[in-house]
Amino acid sequence: MKIVDHQLEGTGVKFEQTPNFYNPPFNTPTKLPDAIIIHYTAMTTAAGAVKVLTTKYPKDNASAHLVIGKNGEVFQLAKFNQRTWHAGDSSYNGRKGYNSLSIGIEIDNVGWLEKTNGKYSRYKLGKEYEEKDVVNKKHINPKVRYEFWEKYTDAQLDKVFDICKLLREEYGIIEVLGHDEIAPDRKQDPGPAFPMDQLRNAVLSDRSGESGEGRVNTDLLNIRAGAGVNFEKVAQPLTKGADVEILEERNGWYKVRTKIDGWVSKKYITPTR
Numbered sequence: 001m002k003i004v005d006h007q008l009e010g011t012g013v014k015f016e017q018t019p020n021f022y023n024p025p026f027n028t029p030t031k032l033p034d035a036i037i038i039h040y041t042a043m044t045t046a047a048g049a050v051k052v053l054t055t056k057y058p059k060d061n062a063s064a065h066l067v068i069g070k071n072g073e074v075f076q077l078a079k080f081n082q083r084t085w086h087a088g089d090s091s092y093n094g095r096k097g098y099n100s101l102s103i104g105i106e107i108d109n110v111g112w113l114e115k116t117n118g119k120y121s122r123y124k125l126g127k128e129y130e131e132k133d134v135v136n137k138k139h140i141n142p143k144v145r146y147e148f149w150e151k152y153t154d155a156q157l158d159k160v161f162d163i164c165k166l167l168r169e170e171y172g173i174i175e176v177l178g179h180d181e182i183a184p185d186r187k188q189d190p191g192p193a194f195p196m197d198q199l200r201n202a203v204l205s206d207r208s209g210e211s212g213e214g215r216v217n218t219d220l221l222n223i224r225a226g227a228g229v230n231f232e233k234v235a236q237p238l239t240k241g242a243d244v245e246i247l248e249e250r251n252g253w254y255k256v257r258t259k260i261d262g263w264v265s266k267k268y269i270t271p272t273r
Contacts, residue, residue: 001162001163003167005079008066016050020054020061020062020084021078021085022099026081027100033103033173034171035173035177036105036175036176036203038107038194040106040107040111042110044127064104065086066105068107071155072155074163080167084099085099086102086106091182092182093228111149112148134150135151141232142225142232143184143232149193152193152194164203178194181226212245212246213271214245214272215243215244217268217269220240221239221269223264225263227255234262235259235260242258252265254266
C-alpha cells in the first residue's frame with residue numbers, strides 16, 4: 001500500500017466518498033492530521049457500516065476515513081486531508097476536538113456482547129457469536145460494565161497495524177488513541193479486545209520516550225488506568241521514594257510497573273537508570 005494525494009492505493013482498497021466531512025485544514029501545526037483514533041463500528045457487517053457512514057441523514061450523521069473489514073479489506077470514505085465526523089465531543093491531555101486533529105479508523109466489529117444460554121449477542125443485534133469469537137475481559141474504564149467483546153480478526157489487526165505505520169510516516173503521527181480514551185464518559189470502543197498498547201508501541205516505537213527505572217519524588221502519587229487525569233485510579237497511591245520500572249512515556253505520563261501496571265504523571269518520577 002501507499003498514499004497518493006491523501007488516498008490509500010493498494011490491493012483490497014476501495015474508495016467511496018462520504019458526504020459527511022469538514023473541509024481542510026486540520027487544527028494542527030501542519031494543517032494535516034497528527035493523530036489516529038481507533039473505533040469499532042458496533043455493526044454486524046462492514047457493508048452496513050460503510051452505508052451508514054456515507055449517507056446524509058436529517059441529523060446525527062457520522063463518518064470516518066477508513067472501515068476495515070473482517071478479511072482485511074479496506075474502504076476509504078474520505079481523503080486523509082478531509083476532516084471526518086468520527087470523534088464527536090472529545091479531548092485528551094489538553095487537546096480538544098479530535099475531528100480536527102485526527103484520522104478515524106473504524107473496524108468491522110460489533111463490540112460488547114451479553115451471554116445468554118451459552119451464546120453471545122445483545123438486544124436487537126440479530127446475530128449470535130460463539131465463545132471462540134469472544135473475549136472475556138474487563139474494560140480499562142471501570143465504569144464500563146460490559147465484560148464480553150467480539151474478537152478482532154488477525155487480518156483486521158494486521159491491516160490496521162500496517163496502515164497506521166504508513167500514516168505515521170506520511171503525516172508525522174504523534175498520537176494513537178481509542179475512542180474510549182478521548183471520550184471516556186460516553187464511548188467504550190475499540191474496547192479491551194483490541195491491542196491498543198501494542199498498536200501504539202508499534203507505531204510510535206521511536207517516540208515512546210524514556211524507559212528504564214525511576215523513583216517517586218512526591219509524597220503521594222496516584223496510579224491510573226490510562227495516561228490522563230480522566231482515567232480511574234487503579235491502586236493505592238505510590239509513596240515518596242518508591243522505585244518503579246518505566247515501561248512507556250506518552251504525553252507527559254509514564255506507564256510504570258510496581259505490583260501492577262499503571263500510569264503516573266511524568267513530572268513526579270525521577271529517572272534513576
